[in-house]
Amino acid sequence: MSDPSTEMLARMYYTMGLIRDFENKAAELFTRGILAKGGVHSSVGQEAVATGVGLSLRGDDWISSTHRGHGHHLAKGADPRRLMAELLAKDAGYCRGRGGSMHVAAFEIGSLGAYAMVGEGVPIAVGAALAEKMKGTDRVAVPFLGDGALGQGVVHESFNLASVWRLPVVFAVERNGIAVSTRCDQMVAPSTRLAELAQAYGLRYYGVDGQDVLAVHDAAGRAVAAARSGQGPALLDCRTYRFEGHYASEPQVYRRREEIDEMRRTQDPIAHFEAYLLDSGLFSTADLEALRRRSAEVVEDAAEFAQTSPEPDPSTYAEYVYA
Amino acid sequence: MHKATYKEAIREGLAEEMRRDSSVFLLGEDIGLHGGAFGLTKGLFAEFGPERVRDTPISESIIAGAALGSAVAGLRPVAEMMFGDFSAIAYDQIVNAAAKARFQFGGQCKAPMVVRMPVGALSWKSAGVVHCQSVDNWYVQVPGLKVVLPSTPYDAKGLLKSAIRDDNPVIFLEHKALYEYQDEVPDEDYVVPLGVADVKRRGSTCTAVTSGKMVHFALKAALELAKEGIELEVIDIRTLKPLDEETIFASVRKTHHAVVIHEGHRTGGLAADWGMRIYTGCLDWLDARIGWVAAHDVPIPYNDGLEKKVLPQPADILAAVRETCGAA
Ligand SMILES: Cc1ncc(C[n+]2csc(CCOP(=O)(O)OP(=O)(O)O)c2C)c(N)n1
Numbered sequence: 001m002s003d004p005s006t007e008m009l010a011r012m013y014y015t016m017g018l019i020r021d022f023e024n025k026a027a028e029l030f031t032r033g034i035l036a037k038g039g040v041h042s043s044v045g046q047e048a049v050a051t052g053v054g055l056s057l058r059g060d061d062w063i064s065s066t067h068r069g070h071g072h073h074l075a076k077g078a079d080p081r082r083l084m085a086e087l088l089a090k091d092a093g094y095c096r097g098r099g100g101s102m103h104v105a106a107f108e109i110g111s112l113g114a115y116a117m118v119g120e121g122v123p124i125a126v127g128a129a130l131a132e133k134m135k136g137t138d139r140v141a142v143p144f145l146g147d148g149a150l151g152q153g154v155v156h157e158s159f160n161l162a163s164v165w166r167l168p169v170v171f172a173v174e175r176n177g178i179a180v181s182t183r184c185d186q187m188v189a190p191s192t193r194l195a196e197l198a199q200a201y202g203l204r205y206y207g208v209d210g211q212d213v214l215a216v217h218d219a220a221g222r223a224v225a226a227a228r229s230g231q232g233p234a235l236l237d238c239r240t241y242r243f244e245g246h247y248a249s250e251p252q253v254y255r256r257r258e259e260i261d262e263m264r265r266t267q268d269p270i271a272h273f274e275a276y277l278l279d280s281g282l283f284s285t286a287d288l289e290a291l292r293r294r295s296a297e298v299v300e301d302a303a304e305f306a307q308t309s310p311e312p313d314p315s316t317y318a319e320y321v322y323a
Numbered sequence: 324m325h326k327a328t329y330k331e332a333i334r335e336g337l338a339e340e341m342r343r344d345s346s347v348f349l350l351g352e353d354i355g356l357h358g359g360a361f362g363l364t365k366g367l368f369a370e371f372g373p374e375r376v377r378d379t380p381i382s383e384s385i386i387a388g389a390a391l392g393s394a395v396a397g398l399r400p401v402a403e404m405m406f407g408d409f410s411a412i413a414y415d416q417i418v419n420a421a422a423k424a425r426f427q428f429g430g431q432c433k434a435p436m437v438v439r440m441p442v443g444a445l446s447w448k449s450a451g452v453v454h455c456q457s458v459d460n461w462y463v464q465v466p467g468l469k470v471v472l473p474s475t476p477y478d479a480k481g482l483l484k485s486a487i488r489d490d491n492p493v494i495f496l497e498h499k500a501l502y503e504y505q506d507e508v509p510d511e512d513y514v515v516p517l518g519v520a521d522v523k524r525r526g527s528t529c530t531a532v533t534s535g536k537m538v539h540f541a542l543k544a545a546l547e548l549a550k551e552g553i554e555l556e557v558i559d560i561r562t563l564k565p566l567d568e569e570t571i572f573a574s575v576r577k578t579h580h581a582v583v584i585h586e587g588h589r590t591g592g593l594a595a596d597w598g599m600r601i602y603t604g605c606l607d608w609l610d611a612r613i614g615w616v617a618a619h620d621v622p623i624p625y626n627d628g629l630e631k632k633v634l635p636q637p638a639d640i641l642a643a644v645r646e647t648c649g650a651a
Contacts (some may be wrong), residue, residue, distance in 0.1 A: 019463050037625060089626035098368065100451040100625030118381045150379030152412070179381055181357030187380040241587030254356055317632035318621050 017295035045243030048269035052216025064121030069114035080302035119152030148179025212236030332476035336483035351403030387413035404440035422467030451625035457587035474538040481515030487581035522568035529580035582614030614643035
């Protein structure tokens, strides 16, 4: 892959900042009781994965997402206003307040949806890839999944089907090592041996440092290009870390505060990339500050929009059940 | 007697049965140190250790399947589904394997297992389509299963103990909206037998047949109705399967009016089932059409206002009772 353009570098930096600001704002609204609806799962710490993968895709490629899916959507090009409005169960949300944080979809930007049932979105991306292959397009599908989802049978069924039918799928594993409170190495036998798992299933394997957006973007780009050109499915193994609790305000009795602090200090994907960009000489501190300011403004605007926009009309409750 | 919440009562029930019977063990997602998504198993890991309070992978299918296997091999597993909705992944193991285990093998084995799961909506805190469903209807259809849904701490603990001691697969539904509901619970060992309904309020004008959170909605409605001279008798079904028809019939034959109220979806649902039984069992006693309150056939929306339209509300119960009693 060729080196990313300066413009792409700026997009990466901006997108990671956007995800972080969005997540922090959602958590803040949750803590303040404004977003009282159940469960907001922050992807802070994992921004480089969503960004690196999302920005390696075309607008018409597909993703499927998880309960921790705000970042996936933002990186795929979702409108922060409509995403935030969906979190607040408003009519202007992508799903008109029916879905919410864990069940948001944005078909117009290639999101097949977030699926709150762990692993559930994975086969759906496989099916979309099947459709694209049968239709003769060159669109690729990328299901995001956590390492905890490797416990679900249907995820393994997805690996198998994508492989035996040579479908254009790139399985993007966000390997943050934990699922709610349980360490993945204690509940997923091959959690740290995904290369062997991929090999057994006949998936091309790409293992990267998920805190390094350039590495993710590069590997995802190669995996996607191969899938697009008919070379079959791949598994993109991104080692990452969840900086926050499982959901906003979750107490985290299962890991030490020092561990989290240490990871925040040494493994922050945004800080890493910032250092790289400054070092490259392509960006000044002022350039980067401007990008961060812009994402902060966009998120403020989205939050304001969402809070002031109307609820769905209750009389429409039976809409969309059938086509 | 002591005070306990519904949640604490269930936890007490689990702990006491584990102390009483070393073949009882727990398995489920994040139920160990973390204490479960709703904190039901908090403290049990410290007392019983990782062998008997087992954190599982996120694999509902194997949770149910392993529970079944360990049950037919002599243990008494209590499996936790983090949410009732997630049990859809375990449905095959529960419905096709566990429920039929004894029958299909001509009585060679038994499957003394409990699958606990939180069900129902939390309204303003709800998380939408796959965290709020009343899955009662999914399970009552299936011969071989028993299905329980308590509405008070007393019933929750007593029914759980019966479920654990029962030799059949029992689906133990826990209503999320009731977890913090506090009431008196006996200090001594007691059980509430499976298959026996409970009259939660005596009344002479109309019988409300219901369960779970709807019991509390009906009790609230009863206070309002009493001011209008309608005395509502509220029957808490408690064990959805096998159903205690006697208690229902005795009440309807006394009040001559019946309203069936269930949080689950209308079509193919429990309320319709109760209504049909009342119709066939009490037709000669009925003075009016049976009132029918159930959720609309719409998934549970994330938005609160929409959710309230889909799920039965106290006002719907009031309206149905008034209509049945000719007071509308
Ligand atoms: C089928 C199912 N089982 C359990 C849950 C509860 N749950 C929500 S997120 C989660 C952990 C998922 O871990 P992982 O896939 O690694 O994603 P992460 O949270 O680390 O992003 C669990 C168990 C669920 N949503 N769906």
